Amino acid sequence: MPGFPMLEVRGLHARYGAIEALRGVDIDVAQGEIVTLIGANGAGKSTLLMTICGQPRASAGSIRYEGRDIAGLATFEIMRLGIAQSPEGRRVFPRMTVEENLKLGATVADVKHYDADLARVYKLFPRLEERRAQRGGTLSGGEQQMLAIGRALMGRPRLLLLDEPSLGLAPMLVKQIFATIREINAAEGVTIFLVEQNAYHALRLAHRGYVMVNGRITLAGPASDLLANPEVRAAYLEGGH
Amino acid sequence: MEYFLQQAINGLTLGAIYGLIAIGYTMVYGIIGMINFAHGEVFMIGSFLTVIFITVLGSLGIHPTFTIIALVLLLVIPFTGVWGWSIERAAYRPLRGSFRLAPLISAIGMSIFLQNLVQFLQGARNKPIPVVVPGGFTLVESDGFPVQVRWLQIVIVVMTVALMIGLTTLIHRTRFGRAQRACEQDMKMAMLLGIDVNRTISATFVLGAGLAGIAGVMVAYYYNVVNFYDGFLAGLKAFTAAVLGGIGSVPGAMLGGLLLGLIEAMWSAYFSIEYKDFAAFSILVLVLIFRPTGILGRPEIEKV
Numbered sequence: 001m002p003g004f005p006m007l008e009v010r011g012l013h014a015r016y017g018a019i020e021a022l023r024g025v026d027i028d029v030a031q032g033e034i035v036t037l038i039g040a041n042g043a044g045k046s047t048l049l050m051t052i053c054g055q056p057r058a059s060a061g062s063i064r065y066e067g068r069d070i071a072g073l074a075t076f077e078i079m080r081l082g083i084a085q086s087p088e089g090r091r092v093f094p095r096m097t098v099e100e101n102l103k104l105g106a107t108v109a110d111v112k113h114y115d116a117d118l119a120r121v122y123k124l125f126p127r128l129e130e131r132r133a134q135r136g137g138t139l140s141g142g143e144q145q146m147l148a149i150g151r152a153l154m155g156r157p158r159l160l161l162l163d164e165p166s167l168g169l170a171p172m173l174v175k176q177i178f179a180t181i182r183e184i185n186a187a188e189g190v191t192i193f194l195v196e197q198n199a200y201h202a203l204r205l206a207h208r209g210y211v212m213v214n215g216r217i218t219l220a221g222p223a224s225d226l227l228a229n230p231e232v233r234a235a236y237l238e239g240g241h
Numbered sequence: 242m243e244y245f246l247q248q249a250i251n252g253l254t255l256g257a258i259y260g261l262i263a264i265g266y267t268m269v270y271g272i273i274g275m276i277n278f279a280h281g282e283v284f285m286i287g288s289f290l291t292v293i294f295i296t297v298l299g300s301l302g303i304h305p306t307f308t309i310i311a312l313v314l315l316l317v318i319p320f321t322g323v324w325g326w327s328i329e330r331a332a333y334r335p336l337r338g339s340f341r342l343a344p345l346i347s348a349i350g351m352s353i354f355l356q357n358l359v360q361f362l363q364g365a366r367n368k369p370i371p372v373v374v375p376g377g378f379t380l381v382e383s384d385g386f387p388v389q390v391r392w393l394q395i396v397i398v399v400m401t402v403a404l405m406i407g408l409t410t411l412i413h414r415t416r417f418g419r420a421q422r423a424c425e426q427d428m429k430m431a432m433l434l435g436i437d438v439n440r441t442i443s444a445t446f447v448l449g450a451g452l453a454g455i456a457g458v459m460v461a462y463y464y465n466v467v468n469f470y471d472g473f474l475a476g477l478k479a480f481t482a483a484v485l486g487g488i489g490s491v492p493g494a495m496l497g498g499l500l501l502g503l504i505e506a507m508w509s510a511y512f513s514i515e516y517k518d519f520a521a522f523s524i525l526v527l528v529l530i531f532r533p534t535g536i537l538g539r540p541e542i543e544k545v
């Protein structure tokens with residue numbers, strides 16, 4: 001199943017002033033995989049996604065993407081290499097329309113693909129097409145999440161980083177979003193690195209998983225193994241499902 | 242009535258100029274959330290370069306009006322644009338992320354430096370400029386009071402309207418405009434979409450400086466005299482206009498400029514010409530106290 005290594009993170013450290021949020025993280029994502037990272041609130045998951053994108057900079061360790069060390073590059077340069085992120089909090093541009101948000105997502109893509117890509121995003125999320133002229137700030141939480149993912153896809157990424165796409169959404173909508181993520185991976189071959197607190201759904205969806213505690217990876221393995229692991233069940237699945 | 246109309250025409254012209262300068266303040270504030278305190282001097286350089294280029298062009302034997310207007314603009318805009326770019330590189334970018342007052346202090350430093358440089362090179366006295374756009378016409382006349390419109394006033398207002406249309410199109414219809422608005426609304430997200438934020442900020446400074454340069458050219462033609470000290474007062478007035486219209490809003494800057502120009506013209510006509518600056522700065526203080534978001538500004542809470 002796994003193809004060639006797409007993302008190799010080794011001994012990664014990152015800090016916010018005096019706070020060390022990542023303390024030596026190793027992660028591998030192979031081409032074509034869905035890999036998930038689970039962990040409690042404040043573990044450092046969002047920091048890892050942002051550090052991959054150069055915000056904040058890695059204070060030690062290395063990040064290789066498609067064999068190339070990207071840890072020293074500026075954020076906009078990293079994003080031009082085929083990485084896109086749907087970040088924590090969605091960060092939809094509030095005073096721009098849905099379509100303008102999507103157009104901004106296409107900043108790094110060749111304009112000749114724009115019409116086809118827009119049609120493809122609208123096919124994945126028909127709701128966005130209905131709201132195309134509405135301002136981002138007036139969308140519901142679920143619609144904003146769709147827009148954040150759609151906007152990331154408009155950049156034609158080979159590696160898609162998703163930060164808690166299920167946060168704050170109704171269970172029906174969570175199911176739909178996860179089904180769409182599977183489709184993006186299976187039908188289009190986009191590699192996916194998914195950060196989630198919703199461990200059950202994430203591990204059901206992913207091929208492999210990592211568990212992060214206090215800025216370190218404490219467990220790693222095939223998603224089905226983690227799902228069966230008593231430690232994981234106790235810490236992240238208790239009470240749910 | 243004729244007197245009022247005359248003042249309205251003069252106020253409109255002045256307002257167009259304030260508006261052109263105010264846009265630079267408002268766009269820079271919109272994108273980095275700080276006031277560019279060196280912006281007034283950009284306008285002043287525009288005026289001084291006009292004096293220099295007119296002299297040079299005159300000595301080359303180039304005199305016809307429209308050739309001069311076009312050539313001077315083509316020469317001044319790049320110079321002021323480069324100066325705007327330098328302000329950002331020297332005073333703002335290195336200090337981004339340090340305490341908020343630091344870049345303001347370095348910008349004021351740059352503006353004092355420039356004032357002194359121009360004073361040193363050009364002297365402290367007023368510099369006269371030959372009339373470039375002469376003449377005008379009488380709009381209406383009654384009771385022996387003619388309402389005069391100078392051709393130059395038409396040039397200034399028409400050019401300002403054209404620039405506003407161009408700028409609005411740029412902001413709303415182009416790739417650069419979208420990137421610029423994205424940076425205004427969420428700079429980190431803009432980076433995550435592959436937008437070169439530094440370049441977008443630089444371009445914003447350049448754009449504002451170009452418009453201030455054009456205003457400098459027009460003011461030099463309008464008053465036929467320039468002084469190294471002009472940038473400070475005009476800058477403060479344009480800043481008032483930007484705050485009045487709602488700092489961060491481009492249509493607001495234009496509206497604030499027009500209102501301020503009209504208020505100033507009426508104030509000097511009906512109250513006292515000595516205290517016309519008093520009127521402008523009373524407005525600044527009142528707006529800051531009672532409606533800091535100005536006429537078209539958004540409440541600050543919306544900023545991400």
Ligand SMILES: Nc1ncnc2c1ncn2[C@@H]1O[C@H](COP(=O)(O)OP(=O)(O)O)[C@@H](O)[C@H]1O
Pocket residue numbers: 016019021039040041042043044045046047048
């Ligand atoms: N911008 C920031 N400034 C300072 N500390 C931060 C910032 N973002 C996150 N942190 C801290 O870094 C740690 C990891 O946070 P985060 O990566 O957001 O965790 P997670 O996404 O797993 O919930 C937390 O202790 C958090 O308080």
Ligand SMILES: [Mg+2]
Pocket residue numbers: 042045046047088
């Ligand atoms: Mg998080």
